[in-house]
Amino acid sequence: MNYHGGNIYDKNKNLVDFSSNINPLGIPESFQKALFCHIDVFTKYPDINYNRLKQSIGNYINTDSSNIIVGNGAVNIIYHLAKCFPVSKAVIAVPTFSEYKRAMETAGIEVVEKEIFDFDKMTFDLSILEKEIERDAVYIVCNPNNPTGSLLEQDKMQNFAQILEQFHSFLLVDEAFMDFVFEPQKYSVLKFLKEHQNVVVVRAATKFFGMPGIRLGYGVTTNKELFNKIEKLAEPWNINAAAELAGSVIFQDRDYIAKTKKWIEEERCHMGQLLKEINGLFIFPTAANFYLVQIENRKIYVELVYKKMIQKGYLIRTPNGFIGLDKQFFRVAIKGRQDNINFCKALKKVMTNLLEDCK
Amino acid sequence: MNYHGGNIYDKNKNLVDFSSNINPLGIPESFQKALFCHIDVFTKYPDINYNRLKQSIGNYINTDSSNIIVGNGAVNIIYHLAKCFPVSKAVIAVPTFSEYKRAMETAGIEVVEKEIFDFDKMTFDLSILEKEIERDAVYIVCNPNNPTGSLLEQDKMQNFAQILEQFHSFLLVDEAFMDFVFEPQKYSVLKFLKEHQNVVVVRAATKFFGMPGIRLGYGVTTNKELFNKIEKLAEPWNINAAAELAGSVIFQDRDYIAKTKKWIEEERCHMGQLLKEINGLFIFPTAANFYLVQIENRKIYVELVYKKMIQKGYLIRTPNGFIGLDKQFFRVAIKGRQDNINFCKALKKVMTNLLEDCK
Numbered sequence: 001m002n003y004h005g006g007n008i009y010d011k012n013k014n015l016v017d018f019s020s021n022i023n024p025l026g027i028p029e030s031f032q033k034a035l036f037c038h039i040d041v042f043t044k045y046p047d048i049n050y051n052r053l054k055q056s057i058g059n060y061i062n063t064d065s066s067n068i069i070v071g072n073g074a075v076n077i078i079y080h081l082a083k084c085f086p087v088s089k090a091v092i093a094v095p096t097f098s099e100y101k102r103a104m105e106t107a108g109i110e111v112v113e114k115e116i117f118d119f120d121k122m123t124f125d126l127s128i129l130e131k132e133i134e135r136d137a138v139y140i141v142c143n144p145n146n147p148t149g150s151l152l153e154q155d156k157m158q159n160f161a162q163i164l165e166q167f168h169s170f171l172l173v174d175e176a177f178m179d180f181v182f183e184p185q186k187y188s189v190l191k192f193l194k195e196h197q198n199v200v201v202v203r204a205a206t207k208f209f210g211m212p213g214i215r216l217g218y219g220v221t222t223n224k225e226l227f228n229k230i231e232k233l234a235e236p237w238n239i240n241a242a243a244e245l246a247g248s249v250i251f252q253d254r255d256y257i258a259k260t261k262k263w264i265e266e267e268r269c270h271m272g273q274l275l276k277e278i279n280g281l282f283i284f285p286t287a288a289n290f291y292l293v294q295i296e297n298r299k300i301y302v303e304l305v306y307k308k309m310i311q312k313g314y315l316i317r318t319p320n321g322f323i324g325l326d327k328q329f330f331r332v333a334i335k336g337r338q339d340n341i342n343f344c345k346a347l348k349k350v351m352t353n354l355l356e357d358c359k
Numbered sequence: 360m361n362y363h364g365g366n367i368y369d370k371n372k373n374l375v376d377f378s379s380n381i382n383p384l385g386i387p388e389s390f391q392k393a394l395f396c397h398i399d400v401f402t403k404y405p406d407i408n409y410n411r412l413k414q415s416i417g418n419y420i421n422t423d424s425s426n427i428i429v430g431n432g433a434v435n436i437i438y439h440l441a442k443c444f445p446v447s448k449a450v451i452a453v454p455t456f457s458e459y460k461r462a463m464e465t466a467g468i469e470v471v472e473k474e475i476f477d478f479d480k481m482t483f484d485l486s487i488l489e490k491e492i493e494r495d496a497v498y499i500v501c502n503p504n505n506p507t508g509s510l511l512e513q514d515k516m517q518n519f520a521q522i523l524e525q526f527h528s529f530l531l532v533d534e535a536f537m538d539f540v541f542e543p544q545k546y547s548v549l550k551f552l553k554e555h556q557n558v559v560v561v562r563a564a565t566k567f568f569g570m571p572g573i574r575l576g577y578g579v580t581t582n583k584e585l586f587n588k589i590e591k592l593a594e595p596w597n598i599n600a601a602a603e604l605a606g607s608v609i610f611q612d613r614d615y616i617a618k619t620k621k622w623i624e625e626e627r628c629h630m631g632q633l634l635k636e637i638n639g640l641f642i643f644p645t646a647a648n649f650y651l652v653q654i655e656n657r658k659i660y661v662e663l664v665y666k667k668m669i670q671k672g673y674l675i676r677t678p679n680g681f682i683g684l685d686k687q688f689f690r691v692a693i694k695g696r697q698d699n700i701n702f703c704k705a706l707k708k709v710m711t712n713l714l715e716d717c718k
Contacts, residue, residue, distance in 0.1 A: 241572025
């Protein structure tokens with residue numbers, strides 16, 4: 001099994017987990033109430049067609065529910081897509097999350113990693129890909145990108161989709177963190193899916209809603225051929241009753257959504273300031289709910305920072321679980337104000353000591 | 360999507376569902392308590408290795424946890440196995456559940472259906488299969504079989520496994536309903552897995568515990584090559600947090616297990632008597648928590664009985680979702696005493712009227 005964040009199971013349970021990016025506001029009350037009132041959802045098989053769930057997601061993202069695929073987490077949809085794309089090659093924009101590669105390889109698709117992160121502009125540069133487009137391929141772009149936090153504009157994505165279309169190639173966009181973006185509708189590819197049948201977007205429903213354990217993801221495409229292929233492949237009841245129930249309430253929980261938007265706007269800014277005050281680190285700008293951090297001194301390895309931070313009670317995310325990222329980088333989640341302050345204090349101390357040792 | 364039982368979502372919600380075989384004792388209190396006390400399990404990713412869950416299952420079935428595969432429902436494991444068996448052909452003992460066929464075909468394996476139900480002895484006759492064994496194939500047998508309710512003896516299964524071994528063939532046994540059998544340890548293939556590495560058993564953890572909505576299944580094999588292949592293929596976090604939590608408590612809930620065993624022993628016998636008193640029906644003996652019923656008069660189609668029973672407020676299981684079963688059969692669940700009595704009364708009336716119309 002690959003390495004991922006949030007793996008607190010082989011560690012001291014008292015660690016504060018800055019390695020996985022989960023909304024610190026916790027479980028929406030609307031879901032807690034629904035679960036306690038409807039605990040008997042577990043006694044029935046879920047709706048094999050997930051009609052109500054798809055409708056609820058459709059309302060939330062303002063999309064016809066007939067274009068929506070649901071899955072046991074976003075990762076599950078990516079694995080299914082890998083088996084359905086009529087392609088022989090996948091081009092992955094890196095650095096990024098490692099599961100795209102694993103999903104494509106498991107489906108027997110050749111994977112090419114393309115390093116397109118522009119370290120001057122601090123964002124993905126699609127023009128690098130556009131110079132040499134592969135025919136009958138799927139291009140995979142995470143937006144905002146995990147772990148860089150960078151965000152691509154809608155018009156750039158649409159232009160790229162258009163070019164790919166001419167080469168019979170697909171664009172798979174992972175928008176797992178799009179809900180955390182300020183004004184996501186201005187960035188999401190959802191807006192132009194109707195015009196581009198070669199585009200598929202995948203989202204994790206439960207990151208923003210603080211419940212990765214519930215396993216609920218969704219995908220959207222207007223490509224009926226691809227859609228039908230995936231539906232045909234889907235295992236029956238692949239989404240559990242708790243996720244089905246959550247999906248019927250959380251997307252309408254305006255209060256939770258508003259609170260989360262307020263929290264991320266405030267804490268993204270505040271934590272960014274705190275991190276920037278720490279010597280020896282470069283902090284990448286982010287549109288998501290995490291920061292990518294680079295250790296400037298090449299003598300200081302991330303494993304060292306990782307170990308020292310564990311001693312202080314904090315778990316950070318090392319480059320394991322990502323492709324295209326070297327050993328100078330780590331990722332930290334944005335949490336509640338006091339946690340962020342304490343974490344940054346601890347990190348400052350660790351870095352001060354390590355820089356001292358290097359002198 | 361295929362047809363299955365329990366699909367009450369496109370029907371009147373007031374129907375009593377005799378189409379899906381779920382423990383009427385409901386959700387174990389141990390799980391309800393655990394969920395209400397640990398609702399925050401949803402805020403974390405599940406353990407990517409599911410160590411504790413595997414340990415708990417291992418204790419329950421008295422098997423080393425290193426031989427246990429866990430999945431998002433038993434069906435999920437069957438789909439994964441289909442991709443991992445080093446075979447080109449699957450031989451399915453029918454009549455049986457349709458998902459084996461769908462899983463094998465989805466994985467590109469040629470499927471052969473072998474009708475081996477002996478209508479005189481009311482059980483599967485493995486000797487039909489043994490006459491002509493396929494090399495490099497997987498044989499799939501559901502035991503007790505869904506929907507016939509018939510049960511094969513351990514020594515017959517072991518003998519069959521031995522024969523298959525000589526032909527480099529595998530035996531996949533679906534024991535989804537084994538927990539409902541009287542003295543299951545005398546019938547389960549678990550007993551001889553150590554000696555036969557060509558055998559894999561799959562079980563649904565949550566049928567017996569009244570919670571199909573939770574999606575938890577497990578498989579057991581001592582074949583390390585096959586085991587590693589499946590583990591490599593597994594999507595990360597494919598079991599949700601509610602299922603993980605359930606797995607850590609329900610298998611130790613002796614009170615619930617004892618109550619369920621008492622219920623099934625009493626009601627299986629009682630309902631069998633009631634059904635046998637209805638004219639025009641043949642009732643197959645069962646070792647599970649359902650009865651297969653055959654309409655003796657060929658002029659009366661199951662759809663007619665289905666419609667009339669819906670009018671009376673009951674859902675029965677038509678042969679949709681099974682292979683090798685013709686239109687004269689239906690399956691009914693065993694529920695609580697009063698529900699069973701009311702159901703049998705309604706069925707008796709329906710059959711009396713239909714037989715009257717045939718005269």
